[in-house]
Amino acid sequence: MAGGMFLEKIRSEGLSHLSYLIGHGSRAAVVDPRRDCRVYVETAHRKGAHIEYIFETHRNEDYVIGSVALAEMTGAKIYHGRSPDFQYGRATKEGDVFKLGDLRLRVLETPGHTFESISIAVSDSGFGEHPVAVFTGDALFVGDVGRTDFFPDQAEEVAGLLYESIFGKILPLGDQAILCPAHGAGSVCGDSMAEREFSTLGMERLTNPVLQVKSKKEFVKAKLAERHYVPPYFRRMEQLNSDGSALSVNQLHSPKPMTVSAFEKNVEDGAVLLDVRSPEAVGGALIPRSLGIPIEMLSAFAGWFLPYDKKILLVVQGYEDVEIAFSYLIRMGYDNVTGFLDNGLNAWEAAGKPYETIPSVHTSEIVRRITENETFFLLDVRTESEFRGAGLPGAGHIYLGDLRKSLDRVPRDIPVVTFCGSGLRAVTAATILKMEGYDHVENCLGSMAACAAIGCPIVKGEG
Amino acid sequence: MAGGMFLEKIRSEGLSHLSYLIGHGSRAAVVDPRRDCRVYVETAHRKGAHIEYIFETHRNEDYVIGSVALAEMTGAKIYHGRSPDFQYGRATKEGDVFKLGDLRLRVLETPGHTFESISIAVSDSGFGEHPVAVFTGDALFVGDVGRTDFFPDQAEEVAGLLYESIFGKILPLGDQAILCPAHGAGSVCGDSMAEREFSTLGMERLTNPVLQVKSKKEFVKAKLAERHYVPPYFRRMEQLNSDGSALSVNQLHSPKPMTVSAFEKNVEDGAVLLDVRSPEAVGGALIPRSLGIPIEMLSAFAGWFLPYDKKILLVVQGYEDVEIAFSYLIRMGYDNVTGFLDNGLNAWEAAGKPYETIPSVHTSEIVRRITENETFFLLDVRTESEFRGAGLPGAGHIYLGDLRKSLDRVPRDIPVVTFCGSGLRAVTAATILKMEGYDHVENCLGSMAACAAIGCPIVKGEG
């Protein structure tokens, strides 16, 4: 029944988290499982294999790891790097080898992103010692390397550690090793990852921009110059991933459909309204006091704005989005998503309830207003580095994640137009302003991308 | 391997078309297959059964039947009622019996909806002659009966035939027979079907409003008083379902993703733009010259507005909706859906292309305008019977399907607000007006439902 070797990537959309099932015949291991971990059991079963080991490449800060739940479902043993923080699993160290049929998984200690980070080199004992693949966690990505900003007091040290891990341990495994990192493009763990999720150590050695340095010094300098944002939810992830206390997904109830009146009642009682529809739909009609985060932005921004101690209620376009939003949010530890508005905005409107709108403004209209010196505030919520790269003249910059605490910088007496890369982040900003009582808010659908396309006057922002 | 008897309903969303797989052990038949007919083969295979017969209860006018394609895939034989129109299959007549293991399928000629309509009574030979189920096609539905308006010159005759078919043949099969009709709630083949798709002849005899008549005369009178609309695409369905000339779905290419520039090029060359997003999203931003039909309304209204001789291009919220819209449209014979805008409105906006908006107006605001005698035209696009039931004072009525040919009744010099049951049909009207050059168009999200909920002044419409 059981067959050859397998190496399967399981991608978690939203977080752009990559995890892996690797094995030979009927024996398998999982690397960095996500919280909703049934997928590994099912994938292994399809192959006739049983999961024996679970590896964590490091204590993750951006999602709830599923190790404890997966261990309960399978009886597998959990291994992670050496750190006093872990209150579950076992520590593994440099040189430890795990066997899965003819596969050999050898542990390398590769600190830098975190101190206890490990990588795992995979070889096929029938074909010698050369690693055929390597799990690098958040040390080395396709086109980028891991963040080293989590220990600000030791910034230089950890950047140097990462250099040593990559250049001293990982790359020496050989150009032939297939690269298996823990994140792909779209993750909050790195800005510059390639859109391509398949690569090798050789490919990275030759083409990864961050690795094209002449010295450790140059590498460290470049890392220290990076500017990353730290969403507040990271702290909770670190705690859950240290003590292993996250509930099993099986114990969570998925959000209940709610009638308009039940929905209203919950909101009155303090529930938070999260609208994950598109910017256009949110612009067309919006329940008052909703936070709008388009579903493709949810994993990146929910952790800035959503509380862990209040009920969260969803407003969605279609029922499938309830499941998607729910899965994205529980991966971030939001176990408090209790309901959604049954039949969505249509039900709300048909009940005669009030709704707001956020008018869309074309970039060409913004340019006209600027040119004609009309009075309005153009609020650019992109990252500092994007804003420094290029922006519209006269724009004010507040990074979206920081908006709530920087409202004093947004004038209340003149119209505000929210602005970002193409309109997805700007709509979130617009809904926050509406919630905060701003009357006259518009959203620039198209934003910077449209500017580039139509040739607006562009200046370098001063963030 | 093969097991007991099975009776599976296959529902086609959109059309609310119901088809059936029935069988015993390894032998099966399909009743009224839809065009994308792989589902029957797969369902039969899961049961270890082979499809031997395909029955058409009548020549359908509202969708492309999949008999010929399914026969090619399975080798099954096609049977339908007696009519010179059919250019494929075999005629079956009153009393014919087909065997599937212990099941017996007996044909009843039940004209009325069409002349060649048949019903099929199912009995289990191990349990005597009493029918356990009956396929009634468009003769008898849950809570309604079939339309009898397709032969206006013989209106009274066909209504009488339907009475005889139902009261003389179908109901006498006995209260114990499970009802298996060809349509459920939401179909264009009947206004008043129940939201419940499971019933029996006894249940209908006792509770179906149309059957609670004292005489054939009363029944015929009621049928003659009904007012149905006939979408223009019915004619094409009749032709395809007579000559069996529809292409197999396997020969159709699903719509291609198109870049913004390819999309624009196609539109310039005459392609029709179909936007199936929600009313809120269409209101928020809309590509100029798009026809907006929310996806849940597509099967009901595409056949009024879409051409068969031009390319149709889709604008959707998410990629899944491409597949859904495509399947809905090919069931209506639209083989000309060639592409969709890749990445949707966001791509369009990011390319700096122009978009329009359709502002949403709350019902309370409409009431205010009426009360304060503001100048505007309230365009109610519901059916005549809905409009006659209740409407806002001063509204003008044009049924949505008739809007294009009745534009002379919509003033161009004052603002227009579109209005319907809850805002879904009104947005289609709004996009048609925009296409036709109306400048000032708003859509009343909530519409009549919101009026009822908040207690507007309501009058009886005079349609």
Place this chain on the structure above:
Amino acid sequence: MAGGMFLEKIRSEGLSHLSYLIGHGSRAAVVDPRRDCRVYVETAHRKGAHIEYIFETHRNEDYVIGSVALAEMTGAKIYHGRSPDFQYGRATKEGDVFKLGDLRLRVLETPGHTFESISIAVSDSGFGEHPVAVFTGDALFVGDVGRTDFFPDQAEEVAGLLYESIFGKILPLGDQAILCPAHGAGSVCGDSMAEREFSTLGMERLTNPVLQVKSKKEFVKAKLAERHYVPPYFRRMEQLNSDGSALSVNQLHSPKPMTVSAFEKNVEDGAVLLDVRSPEAVGGALIPRSLGIPIEMLSAFAGWFLPYDKKILLVVQGYEDVEIAFSYLIRMGYDNVTGFLDNGLNAWEAAGKPYETIPSVHTSEIVRRITENETFFLLDVRTESEFRGAGLPGAGHIYLGDLRKSLDRVPRDIPVVTFCGSGLRAVTAATILKMEGYDHVENCLGSMAACAAIGCPIVKGEG
């Protein structure tokens, strides 16, 4: 998002257990959930519905009910009939009504099969009071009624109660009600169910053989004359279904693939070997000391032979059968299935391990041996009523479930040929005899069915 009414039957193969998801729009209930209850959550989600109620028609004795687990997953409330035995859920009584949108679920107390049995009549409030469906649990089946042998001291009383429940409460609901029983053909809860799982009260009133009686007295007499077997595992089911103590399926690990040596080691340590391959495959090669039960017989016979206190190891043909056998066994409370032989018999044979064979004997050869007075023991393991109906001359009868305790009736000094309906039960008997040290055992593939087909001399058995 949420739509009309739905009534979905979920069939558990093996047990032939039928459970139901019923609902309207976003509100749903489950009737008699099985232990592996994720299927209800997933089916409800596909419909955009949330499970609010769980009903148990009676305390089941033949499978582990999933109410407690399903309640944990969904937050739904559990309801069952009135009995002091239940240590979870709430009691419901005659006349209680539960609402799901327009659906009304009304409770009827229908004792007989058990004292606390309830039925649930379903009506659609938009269409009056007439029930459109009824959940009858183990009171009324398609073509049969429930067993009344569980209270031998009150046999007449309970048979009478069942008569009153069916004729006094259920049938009066009307011919039009769709029948939704808790079991279909193949269940240990009734011998004579139809192969057809769709029926109505009218259909049963007209055709169910057990209901064609002239009086309560005749009904009771017929019930008292029935002869049922009570597999020993029923006791455990009753306990688990009273105290709700069964583990959640999420807490169980599926069986591990085992190497030949690990497998042998476990057997030496006392594990029980269960071979679920076909009679032909078991006949061709069999690991010594295996109990052979073909997988389609597993639910019917596992409960006679398998222990709850030892490890159970599987031998299967293909990996899919591991999952099937595992699901069948956990539904019977066997949480002790810990492993399976990886790569099956082929691995065992390739390791040079010893195997046995059970030669197949054709019925015509049996007839020859009988005719020529050869010395052998023909062991017929069918039910007493089958045996009384017809058998081969000279056969000895022991019901398969009773074989282990009746071995003194099977001679050890002459060849034994096992015999049943077509060879499926006989192979189990053959493996038991092999385990018990019988040297010369053959299995008659074809058995009684082949006799009938080829025209053997047949006598009435004297069981």
Place this chain on the structure above:
Amino acid sequence: MAGGMFLEKIRSEGLSHLSYLIGHGSRAAVVDPRRDCRVYVETAHRKGAHIEYIFETHRNEDYVIGSVALAEMTGAKIYHGRSPDFQYGRATKEGDVFKLGDLRLRVLETPGHTFESISIAVSDSGFGEHPVAVFTGDALFVGDVGRTDFFPDQAEEVAGLLYESIFGKILPLGDQAILCPAHGAGSVCGDSMAEREFSTLGMERLTNPVLQVKSKKEFVKAKLAERHYVPPYFRRMEQLNSDGSALSVNQLHSPKPMTVSAFEKNVEDGAVLLDVRSPEAVGGALIPRSLGIPIEMLSAFAGWFLPYDKKILLVVQGYEDVEIAFSYLIRMGYDNVTGFLDNGLNAWEAAGKPYETIPSVHTSEIVRRITENETFFLLDVRTESEFRGAGLPGAGHIYLGDLRKSLDRVPRDIPVVTFCGSGLRAVTAATILKMEGYDHVENCLGSMAACAAIGCPIVKGEG
């Protein structure tokens, strides 16, 4: 909607054929599609991508390629190497480049396995010219290289061409390129492929045994020493893959379930009986005149024995195996699989029909017979190279594929025991002998593997 880059391997079980879907965003290509090609369309749709190109790395001889059918379903263009044989598609040549978003697919002419073989190097234009992957067709596999025995008159030339293609073109692409070959372990296109299907050029350069040569001469010598078998069906594959005349899978009917009598009738009319059950099941009971090929051996041996001009009927264990066997056989161009025996052997036996058995003999019993000089013929049907490696003393060798034409070497007057690696091929030999009228045939389950495990006396065979 469309996202990043993807590279998906689609494995065809049985043939161990590997094909690929590669793309960026909404644009995709397929390399070497199999005949049942819906899988590519569905995989592409899941990614929101459209298939624009189809590449054939060479004219395949071991399966029916799906290019023409896939092109019809998608409108994609077909490309292959330059050869006058192709009657469809377009020729592509060294240096041609195809774009899919940022991906670049560059053609290399890599003759050797066939003259027109191409490889395709893939680079990511955002990351320079270095290939990140390469499709090598049948030139380079994981752990092996392509066969070069198809042109016996030019054997040395083609082996030399392959050397140049691998060492002169493919390996120079760099160690970093991920290897994407057209076959994995189990294929008839190479004996020594690794069980691991993931590798890189670097990994192969370092560890592929065939590449560890010092010179072209050494490579050519080794290739010329290889001994491959050419199943007769290869000729038909070459024809179908040249003229593109294979029917679309949509036009094929899957095998019909047949009653025992219909089955018998077909066999009488000349249909061929193919039994794909396990060796143990075939040994336990077998319909006379069946060819037994265990399903996991079907792709390797069907092409030696099955005709294209007679109906083929299946005997299977479970219904799923009908679908599996059907898919395996249509991939080999067997469009003549018309039916299967409904309910399998159990139905046959229950109908009282005659069956045969093939007794299983343990290896230890064979050794005893050899040691005690009993008279019997031990028929070893492994490959010549396996037989030369090690075998039992006194065994006669005939390769399974050659058995039918070498029956004069198998004595009819003494018992025959069939023997192979572990019993899977030997059972096919046993059924052939039974068909050919051999009376006394046994099969050695365990065979050579069991010998090794228990330590039999082993000699070098003289094939």
